[in-house]
Amino acid sequence: MARAKVARKSTAIDMTAMCDVAFLLLTFFILSAKPKVQDPVHADIPASTTIQVLPEKDFSSLLVAQGKVFFSVEGADIRMETLKGMADQYQLTFTPEELKQFASLESVGVPIASLKGYLAMNNQERSKVALTGVPVDTTDTNELFWWVKNARKADKLVHNAELKIAIKGDSKEEYPTIAKIIKTLQKQKVNKFGLITSLRTVAK
């Protein structure tokens, strides 16, 4: 009897479709990823069990480390509007060029008086400048107060939304610095804000 012959098939599979899917997913992930913002100073954030995720917009964060405060707000349009508010407050004038420069700036870490000079620099020069942070003290009208106030105004004006404020502090930061910031926020009746933390699993 003749043996039934099994047809020999090639073991190679067509990878085209798989490759398409893989690259489609890859493209999606790359485009949806937000580039990590480099903080001006390193802050080792404390851990907590909170699982609430930070908002993406209408959001401002105050980075606190080494006794310095850095102010940042999401969105180029809001940043621009904030600076305009600050210019009115401190009787300064910023050229459209400077406003544009500021809009691309991630965070403010210099006193308002030296901001103009800081904006005039290029990236390389900026990295060499020793940042002093936004001046903050216990008086009613410190610079941080006005930055936050103007950012809130700007957000209300541009997006008609309430700006959410979060503190991103270094774990080793001493409490008095934090207390000063909380006081500054409370002076403009911001009694609710966030504390940025990393995720920790609770030890049972």
Added chain:
Amino acid sequence: MAELDTSGGGKKDGGKVRSKKSSTRVDLTAMVYLAFLLITFFILTTTLQKPKAMDLTMPDKDEVTKQQLPVPATRTMTVLLGKNNKVEWYIGLPDNPITAPSVTGFGKNGIRQALFDKGKEILAASGKPMIVLIKPSDKSTYNDMVTIMDELNIVNNQQRAIVDITQIDIQLLKRDQIY
């Protein structure tokens, strides 16, 4: 797929000379590997690094609308944050405490145990939840503040407030050498 057409395109019995027809297929396996590797990398670096935000509500400091409710001393626990990640807690008033001040640390066996036990006790005795006042001293760190708020979240305490430390509390911390 990766096969190369190796059959010679030469003459066959003196026929026409035909140009070799090579396959246009390319082996995509390696490319798929690469793509999936990158996908894995991007997924891991983006979603696992999202910072979280803990909500903190401070008591209103407005002087005009001062309508604070009196806080009963019997169900008020005061937590003082000292140096070296140490905390001190007591129930009642500092000069006349219902539960004497004791120094402890953070974590499961430290303040969490006290918060949990006392919270239960007070709830059973008065039928109302315990009120926790947190008083961070100048020697405490930001980490202590976040940790204590987190402990309160873990034991599911809703009535808490961060308030300024008083002189009498500082004396207490000094006595126990955590200031």
